[in-house]
Amino acid sequence: MQxxxxxxxxxxxxxxxxxxxxxLEDVTPETFDPDINLVDEVGIDSMDLATVALVLQDEYxxxxxxxxxxxxxxxxxxAEYIQQLLTMxx
Numbered sequence: 001m002q003x004x005x006x007x008x009x010x011x012x013x014x015x016x017x018x019x020x021x022x023x024l025e026d027v028t029p030e031t032f033d034p035d036i037n038l039v040d041e042v043g044i045d046s047m048d049l050a051t052v053a054l055v056l057q058d059e060y061x062x063x064x065x066x067x068x069x070x071x072x073x074x075x076x077x078x079a080e081y082i083q084q085l086l087t088m089x090x
Contacts, residue, residue: 010079017055018075022048034075060086 015029022044024032038044044052049072053064056078062085064072072078 007079007083010082011075013059014056014075014078014082017059018044018052021052021055032075034079036075037073038075039073056082062086 011034012029015032015034018024018038019027019029019032022042024042036042038049046069049069050066053066053069053072056062057064060082062082064081064085068081072081
């Protein structure tokens with residue numbers, strides 16, 4: 001259960017970072033659909049994704065390989081990716 005709570009917190013934190021960094025309006029971390037495709041449906045381009053990746057790296061103390069950027073298609077996938085990296089480090 002704690003893992004699920006931690007995962008939900010990561011989803012909300014990633015949503016907040018995306019909203020802040022991309023200056024998205026009319027959405028909150030709680031209302032941001034974690035499964036929406038960020039590239040196709042939100043219109044995030046590779047530069048936006050690189051910016052978000054840098055902020056996530058600072059926030060979580062992780063390294064996101066540039067070759068993994070295409071995998072980061074939704075908030076849920078980003079959160080899963082972060083959880084995997086954090087699990088590997090412990």
